[in-house]
Amino acid sequence: MRSHSVIPSVRMVACLVLTTLLVACGSATTAPATTAPATTATPAATGGTLRVAYGLWWGGAESIDPLSAVPFLDAVNILYDRLVRLDATGKLVPELATAWSANADATVWTFTLREGVTFHNSAPFTSADVAYSIKRLLDPAQEAGLAGIYQIIKQIETPDPRTVVFTLAQPHAELPVLFTIYRAAIIPAESSASIAQTGIGTGAFQLAQLNPTGTTRMTAYAKSWRGAPKLDAIELIGIADADARFQALQAGQIDVLLETSPQQLTALKDNPAFVVQTFPGGIWYSLTMRTDTPPFNDVRVRRALRLLVDRQQILTLVQQGMGSIACDTTVWSGDPYRWQGSCPQDLAQARKLLAEAGYPNGLDLTLFTSDSLSGMTPLAEVYQQQAALAGVRVTIKQVPADSYWTETYGVEPFVIDGEYQYPADLSLHLFYGKGGGYNVSKFDDPAFEQLLAEARATLDPQQRSQRYQQAQQYLLEQDGTIIPFHANEEFSFSRRVAGLQTVPYIDMRWDLVTLAAK
Amino acid sequence: MLGLLFLAVHLLLAALSPLVVPYDPVAFAGGAAFAPPSAAHLFGTDNLGRDVFTRTLLGGRVALLITLAGIGLAVAWGGLLGMVLGLVGGWLDEALMRLVDAMLAIPETIFLLLIAGIVGTDHVVLILALGFLYGVGVIRIARTATLTLVAQDFVLAARARGEHQHTIVLRELLPNVLDMLLVEGALRWSWMLLAFSALSFLGFGVAPPTPDWGVMIAQNRSTFGIAPWATLFPSAAIGSLIIGINLFVGVLAKAIGLDRVDGITV
Amino acid sequence: MVELMLTLVLQRLLWSLLVFALVAVVIFVLLELLPGDAATAYLGRTATPARTAQLRERLGLDRPAVVRFAAWTSGVLRGDFGTSLARRAPVATFLWVRLRNSLLLGLLATLISVPLALLLGVLAGLTRDRWPDLLLSLLALFSISLPEFVIGTLLIFSFSLHFTLLPAVTLVDAAAPLAELLPYTVLPTATLTLMLSGYLLSLMRTSIIDALRSEHVQMARLKGLPPLRVLLWHALPGALAPVVTASAMIIAWIIGNLVVVEAVFNYPGIGTLALNAIQDRDLPMVQAIVLVLAGCHLLINLLADLLTLALNPQLRTLRMR
Secondary structure, three states: OOOOOOOOOOOOOOOOOOOOOOOOOOOOOOOOOOOOOOOOOOOOOOOOEEEEEEEEOOOOOOOOOOOOEEEEEHHHHHOOOOOOOOOOOOOEEOOEEEEEOOOOOOEEEEEEEEOOOOOOOEOOOOOHHHHHHHHHOOOOOOOOOHHHHHEEEEEEEEEEOOOEEEOOOOOOOOOOHHHHHHHHHHOOOOOOOHHHHHHHOOOEEEEEEEEOOOOOEEEEEOOOOOOOOOEEEEEEEEEOOOOHHHHHOOOOOOEOOOOOOOOOOHHOOOOOOOOEEEEEEEEEEEEEEOOOOOOOHHEEEEHHHHHHHOOHHHHHHHHHEEEEEEEOOOOOOOOOOOOOOOOOOOHHHHHHHHHOOOOOOEEEEEEEEEOOOOOOHHHHHHHHHHHHHHHHHEEEEEEOHHHHHHHOOOOOOOEEEOOOOOOOHHHHHHHHHOOOOOOOOOEEEEEHHHHHHHHOOOHHHHHHHHHHHHHHHHHHOOOOEEEEEEEEEEEEEEOOEEEOOOOOHHHHHHHHHHEOOO | HHHHHHHOOOOOHHHHHHHHOOOOOOHHHOOOOOOOOOOOOOOOOOOOEHHHHHHHHHOOOHHHHHHHHHHHHHHHHHHHHHOOOOOOOHHHHHHHHHHHHHHHHHHHHHHHHHHHOOOOHHHHHHHHHHHHHHHHHHHHHHHHHHHHHHHOHHHHHHHHOOOOOOHHHHHHHHHHHHHHHHHHHHHHHHHHHHHHHHHHOOOOOOOOOOOHHHHHHHHHHHHOOOHHHHHHHHHHHHHHHHHHHHHHHHHHHHHOOHHHHHOOOO | OOHHHHHHHHHHHHHHHHHHHHHHHHHHHHHHOOOOOOOHHHHHHHOOHHHHHHHHHHOOOOOOOOHHHHHHHHHHHHHOOOOOOOOEOOOOHHHHHHHHHHHHHHHHHHHHHHHHOOOHHHHHHHOOOOHHHHHHHHHHHHHOOOOOOHHHHHHHHHHHHOOOOOOOOOOOOOOOHHHHHHHHHHHHHHHHHHHHHHHHHHHHHHHHHHHOOOOOHHHHOOOOOHHHHHHHHHHHHHHHHHHHHHHHHHHHHHHHHHHHHHHHHOOOHHHHHHHHHHHOHHHHHHHHHHHHHHHHHHHHHHHHHHHHHHOOOOHHHHHHO
């Protein structure tokens, strides 16, 4: 928030994947046929075109293929449906699947699919489409880097058009959770080659015009299985600059802004023309050390560098208090598997550990950051001040936003990262697992892997929760990722808009949103 | 005279403001964000709750320091080279003036952004870049003025006496070109200030959190509707400084009988 | 006579081409003089010997400077400006459409401000030191003294946020048809017009005052010719010539320095492209943009020279080199 240029290249490039708010909740058996997520929609108005700002995270290279390395997140969420989804309360709700069940040891999962669903090209939706879409997730050659997570699926069978059976290589008590993220969107069978152009899905809106740097227009799909949506159309308008997005909202050029900075929020708070909606979420920033590179390969150094952190101060200064303190876990506060530990600052212990590790006179480090996300550089600056108290001298190197995610992050030994929340199981595998796509700390620990495998295989929710929490506690002691806080979700929008749910925008049900006439 | 007054107040503030400002200019917790002007915060507070009055008073210091050094450098090297070229003439003059034409065709803002972006925004780098760039324009002005002088009696006489070129430049030409260079320098100083504030505005000048008008405007303009004071006061500060310089230039130019039409040619 | 004219025009053209060639050399040398090269600049702090060497090889930076200059210029002559490092596509795919958008702004601002400012300048000159002149001169003083980002911000607040009449920021793609782009050009054009008009008005005012004082005009007055005739036939032609040259310089300067105005309005022009390229340290892109903008600068000044020639026959011989 301090480093600030007029056109910051706010582009999140490779590896930074914004994903869904996923609250893994225990009950993985059958669910009722239809549940509408909680909504504040008023039935007053229907129709109209809703204009939503899109941050151009990939600078115009966006693709509407759900498995692209440069996914057009907002459009992917609108165009396609998933088998199941998590609602605002963190409950699994049916989407294209109406029911699911597992065998006794959770190695065979059977999903029953919804009747009467059609794709935007009028083709009927069947089990073949599901098998095809999920097989794409298993393909090691996919761009999204998620194959490792889905490798436990050994076999996919389609005994009839309404049934899909997944056979797993090892037990997984919460397989459906893996299908709740936008990456697991269902596309028509054999459409891999064309999906990036057509965008044909089963969603409530269909693609009319695709232009990420300009206006991407999606119109109501009248034959949607959910019934026709309330809006006539949604337009995603690409604006790379955060200030320009905010001005466009104020000038009435857009109706909805889904990422609002704490300062912009303060500015809008008292304005009667706009509504501000904030709620706890799981966006997190981290200081990430490579555990395979000196001096961070010494666990005492890693412990010292996290003991010197004053998390409350970071939350206050970087995020203006809009978030919650975290003890280095990627699992957010609303997740049932979140470990609620405490991690107070302890400068004396930090100094002691550094001395033991052979740095009695402190340590010189270089921390890499960029202006890609507004909180990154302030986090580096505050950490620099705190580290100095323990004799750790941090030099901040700021790198251009454009090349940060491709050239710096994942390469340099000490970097600032910013990521989105995933359900506990996905998150812990992705960020710390041996084959995890986003394991920037290069954490490679058999004991940790063991805990995760046990959690997946445990059918008792109580014991499973215990394993996941133990895994997080283990990370606080062993790994090199410092996560001081999780940030709130912050939406701001015109008073004419109603029905936005308290879920991350990537999980928004846009068919429930309405726009009142001027 | 109004111009001189504006200018004097600005220079005085730049020199003395650190002694008089009521708050720490970079303290985040100075007050509530976007607080309107009050007795405690005369100009209100900005997006981070910092005192706008304090930051506005301090916000011209770096800009004035860098541009004064820059314009001094520009007038010195551009003026000298221009006089020498006007005096010497010949192929060297021809060749260098074509180079000057080429340099003047290069877009100024992009040139400055490039230097700041690649080499850095260190004060010395910015002074050298601004001094170099603006000196190129001064060359042409000084050369033209010299050309009208070299044909006059006192220069011809000096040449007839067999005086060295550098003696002619320093003793005969400089005193006659000096007041013109002063006016030109002042005018270009105002352009340089505008260019520098643009650099800051674009994030390539003064690095936050050091207070600077361009940076302040960049950081607060998106919330203009809510807290106009955070943008208006630094805008008024930079505007009054440039207006002061322009009025001053007008008075100077009139005093020495310089035509502004020629003065404006880049 | 026609032949002489033609020779003069050709001569000017050749001079401009020579200077343009020099610009190419100057840009190349400047970039050579900067610390590091395109590869180290782009990779920045993250450069490792291996990655730098790889990028150097891809860009052909291991060749001697002269060879690289020859390769670059021969490419430019064929319309090939190289490949953007950050956007990983030919520079030309972004360059021309962005230039089109910027020239649209420049053209609109020129078409509005030149007639307006010249007319008001004459008015100010004629009413010298009386209230129309004082008012206009004060306005001009403000317009040349306020940074463009202040003018732009005030316009956005007035016309987009307070009265929601005009868009605050550009929301269309760079390659959008001109018709779609037009609504978004209103406020940037207004900002540029205000800036340009201030300079042009002052110029015209001074020039007309000078012309009215000239012997030539005094003679006409003494002959008892009607004042309007004196103004239009005797004062104005002489007064216009220096204004044309100076205006061209200012307009050319503005075209080359659209960065700030475009940034304020999020306008997809060549200025914002340059800003992004510099933020990305994408030197091939920057190099191409600077060359093209310098070309525009020279072209505008050339046109003004030719216009002056046409306006004022006496100058033809005087300005011959």
